[in-house]
Amino acid sequence: MIETNLKNALGLWAGGDQEGALLLCQQVMREHPNVEQVALTYSGLLLHREDFEQAAAVLDDFQNQYSASPALLANLSIALRGLKQFERAAKLAERVTIEAPQLVSGWNSLGLCLIELDQPERATQVFQTGLQHHPESPALSHHLHQLSKSPPKDKLSEALASPIVGLLKSAQTLSDEGNPVAAEAMIRKAIHFNPDSSYSHRALGCFLLRHARITEGIEALEKAHTLDPSCPTTQHFLQLARGEIPNKPSSEYVERLFDDYAERFDEHLVGQLDYQVPRMLVELLASIETSQNLGEVLDLGCGTGLMGDALKDQVSHIDGVDLSQKMLDLAKRRNIYRSLVRQDIEAYLHHTDQRWNAMVCTDVLIYVGDLRLVIDQIAKRLTPKGWLGFSVESTHTYPYTADPASGRYQHHTEYLHELLSKDFGTPVTEEVHLRKNIGLPVRGTLVVAQKKSV
Numbered sequence: 052m053i054e055t056n057l058k059n060a061l062g063l064w065a066g067g068d069q070e071g072a073l074l075l076c077q078q079v080m081r082e083h084p085n086v087e088q089v090a091l092t093y094s095g096l097l098l099h100r101e102d103f104e105q106a107a108a109v110l111d112d113f114q115n116q117y118s119a120s121p122a123l124l125a126n127l128s129i130a131l132r133g134l135k136q137f138e139r140a141a142k143l144a145e146r147v148t149i150e151a152p153q154l155v156s157g158w159n160s161l162g163l164c165l166i167e168l169d170q171p172e173r174a175t176q177v178f179q180t181g182l183q184h185h186p187e188s189p190a191l192s193h194h195l196h197q198l199s200k201s202p203p204k205d206k207l208s209e210a211l212a213s214p215i216v217g218l219l220k221s222a223q224t225l226s227d228e229g230n231p232v233a234a235e236a237m238i239r240k241a242i243h244f245n246p247d248s249s250y251s252h253r254a255l256g257c258f259l260l261r262h263a264r265i266t267e268g269i270e271a272l273e274k275a276h277t278l279d280p281s282c283p284t285t286q287h288f289l290q291l292a293r294g295e296i297p298n299k300p301s302s303e304y305v306e307r308l309f310d311d312y313a314e315r316f317d318e319h320l321v322g323q324l325d326y327q328v329p330r331m332l333v334e335l336l337a338s339i340e341t342s343q344n345l346g347e348v349l350d351l352g353c354g355t356g357l358m359g360d361a362l363k364d365q366v367s368h369i370d371g372v373d374l375s376q377k378m379l380d381l382a383k384r385r386n387i388y389r390s391l392v393r394q395d396i397e398a399y400l401h402h403t404d405q406r407w408n409a410m411v412c413t414d415v416l417i418y419v420g421d422l423r424l425v426i427d428q429i430a431k432r433l434t435p436k437g438w439l440g441f442s443v444e445s446t447h448t449y450p451y452t453a454d455p456a457s458g459r460y461q462h463h464t465e466y467l468h469e470l471l472s473k474d475f476g477t478p479v480t481e482e483v484h485l486r487k488n489i490g491l492p493v494r495g496t497l498v499v500a501q502k503k504s505v
């Protein structure tokens with residue numbers, strides 16, 4: 052009966068019903084307070100959820116009344132580490148390593164506590180001895196490796212985060228494959244592995260927002276923010292999740308996003324997400340502007356140069372500007388751009404004296420909320436009768452909104468018409484599918500407008 056109940060609780064957990072799982076465990080715990088397996092399962096779930104306080108309370112209660120096994124003490128040590136009670140956590144973990152050297156969690160927890168207690172030499176010894184018992188433990192060898200590189204103490208926690216990168220990548224793959232339950236479990240494992248890594252909490256927060264679990268997502272992001280208040284990605288998603296929509300995300304957020312994405316950008320966007328906007332915009336432009344050559348063109352947010360590549364046979368020169376150096380490095384390899392500048396598009400347009408006959412801006416304005424300044428600057432730098440072609444994600448919310456699930460902005464068509472009306476003729480728009488997102492098409496609008504002659 053106990054076993055069945057615990058199994059049911061784990062089933063509820065795996066199905067995403069964390070509250071149900073915890074309630075069931077609590078009930079079994081009340082009925083069988085002396086059965087260690089119940090305390091272990093219940094505390095294990097609480098640790099997954101990073102409820103260190105509750106986990107420590109359950110485990111402490113148990114060990115005060117009954118005799119506790121090393122496995123239970125190892126869990127208690129992890130909970131105390133989460134509560135930053137490093138001395139007590141280290142003492143318990145040490146006991147585990149003596150009484151049950153076969154438990155890798157004891158070595159792990161002891162070593163990590165010693166690092167926090169500023170005893171790197173003792174920590175090294177602990178990881179080395181742990182490895183004699185568990186030669187194949189990736190966690191122990193990773194920690195040892197990190198220690199041998201002796202990063203400064205304040206960088207240590209982030210450095211220790213790197214094995215979780217593997218777990219988070221697997222979580223991403225599972226999520227892409229449509230297995231959110233396993234993906235979430237994987238992210239929580241990464242958190243369990245290193246509760247002080249802001250990176251994992253951020254990943255959990257963003258994952259939860261993607262699944263419309265806003266309150267939990269905010270909680271995870273707040274935790275990430277406490278651990279690393281300077282992270283622009285956490286700040287961005289936290290703002291959107293709280294319903295605050297800034298005029299524009301920080302440049303650091305965009306830069307980091309695309310620096311990290313650059314290597315797999317073309318393969319992922321075109322190969323997997325079926326991104327066809329550059330081709331579609333070239334076709335729309337060609338159906339309106341029939342001359343063979345657009346002249347000098349500026350590619351705003353050129354990225355890796357997909358738009359430049361689609362347009363290269365119809366320009367005399369093309370220049371590119373983008374915030375991400377890694378994206379620009381890839382664009383450069385195409386050998387099609389006359390110049391490539393790393394700058395914010397609005398700042399670039401504001402400071403240049405150059406004029407272009409046409410400008411394109413595909414899949415970029417989804418990273419800008421208020422478009423007024425950009426459109427004004429574009430109009431100033433286009434020659435009379437010059438062309439502007441761009442894409443946006445669509446929304447029925449006027450003038451624009453932003454989606455906490457994706458971090459991107461969506462713009463209302465009326466708003467675009469309104470902004471363009473000052474300096475451009477009536478724009479031609481086309482409703483399209485921009486790309487896929489979690490297997491579903493993303494609705495968007497292509498816009499082509501010609502600058503007025505005066």
Ligand SMILES: C[S@@+](CC[C@H](N)C(=O)[O-])C[C@H]1O[C@@H](n2cnc3c(N)ncnc32)[C@H](O)[C@@H]1O
Binds near residue numbers: 356395
């Ligand atoms: C999704 S990619 C699109 C790249 C390219 N236009 C395409 O269609 O393949 C978005 C690009 O816009 C850049 N970007 C976003 N906001 C920007 C801004 N305010 N200033 C400059 N570049 C920006 C990003 O760095 C990224 O390279």
